[in-house]
Amino acid sequence: MFSENILVGDIIATGLSGGVVLSLLKIWEQTAKRGFFDPKLNRKVVHITVGLAFMLCWPLFSSGRHCAYLAALVPGLNILNMLLVGLGVINDDATVKSMSRFGDHRELLKGPLYYASTITVATGIYWRTSPIAIAAVCNLCAGDGMADIVGRRFGSKKLPYNRNKSIAGSIAMACAGFLASIGFMLYFSSMGYMQESFEMALGFLVVSISAALAESHPMSTEVDDNLTVPFTAILVGSLLL
Template sequence: MAAAISLEGGGLAHDLGSAAVTAGVALALLRFFEELARRGVFEQKLTRKLVHVTVGMVFLLFWPLFSSGRYAPFLAAVAPGLNIIRMLLLGLGVVKNEAMVKSMSRSGDYRELLKGPLYYATTITFATSVLWRTSPIAIALICNLCAGDGIADVVGRRLGKEKLPYNTNKSYAGSIAMVVASFLASIGYMHYFHTFGFIEETWYMALGFLMVSVAATLVESHPISTELDDNLTVPLASFLVGSLVF
């Protein structure tokens, strides 16, 4: 696969095409979950978390499509950037889309999109346009936000009988699931980007991903994440700790 994708050059036209493909896949994925929500295939909370886990993780898969040109990260950020605009329009009530609101919000209130979903899209846009694919911090940010935080909620709701002593809204099962999911996802993408020559795969980097995952999980399990929003606190913790260890 690495040999089939041109990493050097490719030009603006190549990156514009890659951005169109990436945005198209992201839109199709959102439409898919929107349809699931409309049909009531899954309960609302599960649908929302499926969106939370898959959109960012799938988006990462398309980063190698882009060239090494200077405009590549900004064109790659078009897809999540458009999602920022969409969250603002929906959250402000300018655009109405009940199915999409249902698939992304906890309560079904469109104003909720101005918090968690907006922070989510902003984090991915930042990781793409500023950090890009040569930075392990970008991997840590997205994997902790998407895989870690998303799986923590799914597992915690089903297996989280034993609650944390400092936060009865969180469980040991959910926190353990977050560390494991975010760490394994980070390791997977470390190897994935290594095959394209973007980063060097090392044990030190793997240890760094573990440290970031543990730190992000501790922050996510703290009551302050409930008060603010874990889509904000988890990326912030991942960025700060990642800046120290990488």
């Protein structure tokens, strides 16, 4: 798209993809710093938008398998950043404030690190021809993000097996993860990367319900759902998609 030399074009695509992600992160860092949103809402907006926006950039790359590895450098560098900030090697209050629950830099070594790792795995291993990548990213970003937002506002009725989770939040997660998955299935299908089908859509529904059940399980209070949700999506997706 960007050059007659495929490798040069893919390097440019990597830079543009990284620029999109970095721009979003900087925007949400500023909203967190200036208090435009509630801190919990700001953190979830980061959670929802960054991964999905990055996946929207995948068609910028050419068809070579090397593209998956080049694209994976973008979230891979974010893994490095999470490690450096989380370990205290780098002092980055804006990043900590926009991504942590309690303002502790060590929190970045859990949820945010798992988040970046999931995006890296989905990109480098599965890439845009695999519905498993769609399932993992969409349920992690759209699904898990909307579960928290809806659950906090409309989650008065709790799940009988986990009083820390709400019925509304779990339904919102399954719906958001499923709808986002369908959207990306149509998006990639329109460009010839995969073939849309009713069976694939049904598989996405089962995956999203399974991911929502994993997120609502009491285990999620002990094991970060940024780990359990994509693991469930990849496991179930590998069986159905």
